[in-house]
Amino acid sequence: MTDDIARARDLLDHATSVAVLTGAGISAESGIPTFRDALTGLWENFRPEELATPEAFEANPKLVWDWYAWRREIVAKAVPNEGHRALAELERQCREHEVDFTLVTQNVDGLHREAGSHRVVELHGNIRRVKCFGQHHPVEIWPEGDGVPACPRCGSLLRPDVVWFGEMLPSDELAAALAAARTCDVFLCVGTSAVVEPAASLPFMALQAGARVIEVNPRPTPLTPSASVSLHGTAAHLLPLIIGIAQ
Ligand code: APR
Numbered sequence: 001m002t003d004d005i006a007r008a009r010d011l012l013d014h015a016t017s018v019a020v021l022t023g024a025g026i027s028a029e030s031g032i033p034t035f036r037d038a039l040t041g042l043w044e045n046f047r048p049e050e051l052a053t054p055e056a057f058e059a060n061p062k063l064v065w066d067w068y069a070w071r072r073e074i075v076a077k078a079v080p081n082e083g084h085r086a087l088a089e090l091e092r093q094c095r096e097h098e099v100d101f102t103l104v105t106q107n108v109d110g111l112h113r114e115a116g117s118h119r120v121v122e123l124h125g126n127i128r129r130v131k132c133f134g135q136h137h138p139v140e141i142w143p144e145g146d147g148v149p150a151c152p153r154c155g156s157l158l159r160p161d162v163v164w165f166g167e168m169l170p171s172d173e174l175a176a177a178l179a180a181a182r183t184c185d186v187f188l189c190v191g192t193s194a195v196v197e198p199a200a201s202l203p204f205m206a207l208q209a210g211a212r213v214i215e216v217n218p219r220p221t222p223l224t225p226s227a228s229v230s231l232h233g234t235a236a237h238l239l240p241l242i243i244g245i246a247q
Contacts, residue, residue, distance in 0.1 A: 017100035019184035025191020080115035083235030088116035102180035129161035
């Protein structure tokens with residue numbers, strides 16, 4: 001393990017362009033259940049397609065709104081962990097040495113920015129933001145009550161500004177993520193099951209373009225066999241060691 005950490009550190013030290021992809025695993029140690037773990041307790045009888053699709057919202061907007069309200073409360077109480085902070089430090093080190101840096105996240109919790117990361121591409125939106133279902137009008141303030149609030153501009157129901165299954169990703173964010181994957185020479189993949197497209201393809205695109213891939217995950221994923229360095233452990237433990245801010 002120590003050798004692998006040193007190899008990961010060495011790859012980052014010699015990089016000219018770094019791309020990072022994070023998934024739900026990096027926020028697990030901030031107390032935010034991963035997407036699949038979130039379907040427990042009150043929600044254990046639901047499947048993702050019953051809660052995180054436009055069709056689910058049209059069929060039962062209150063159910064979907066309530067699930068996101070519950071998740072929004074968890075996110076509001078959460079604080080960034082050592083893993084988020086280590087990636088903010090990696091960005092700072094890259095800036096200092098004029099190395100390109102892009103952090104792409106599938107997470108909707110906003111914790112990377114809270115930890116001090118600047119160049120963050122939020123591929124799946126942000127749960128703290130709300131927009132209307134009909135016209136995508138952004139809405140800053142909405143009444144908390146029993147029903148699903150409506151858009152003050154067009155009257156359509158409000159929904160979280162996240163990407164649901166079957167929806168297009170925001171085009172600017174997707175373009176930035178693809179560009180980072182294609183041009184980096186080191187790709188660091190943290191806490192993602194690497195199965196949900198198109199994010200899952202990003203490390204493979206980087207590999208095809210000649211980049212070396214470092215993976216941090218307690219469990220093996222479809223990416224593991226292709227990674228140059230695969231570190232099995234948690235993000236909050238391993239990232240500070242790789243970035244060199246813990247021993
Ligand atoms: N540190 C690092 N990785 C961890 C940790 C941890 N402390 N805890 C769990 N993991 C890993 C798991 O082993 C798993 O591989 O994080 C991954 C979480 O996987 P998912 O729940 O599938 O999350 P993610 O890959 O982000 O899902 C992608 O799918 O559900 C949709 O839109 C949702 O953005 C989400 C997308």
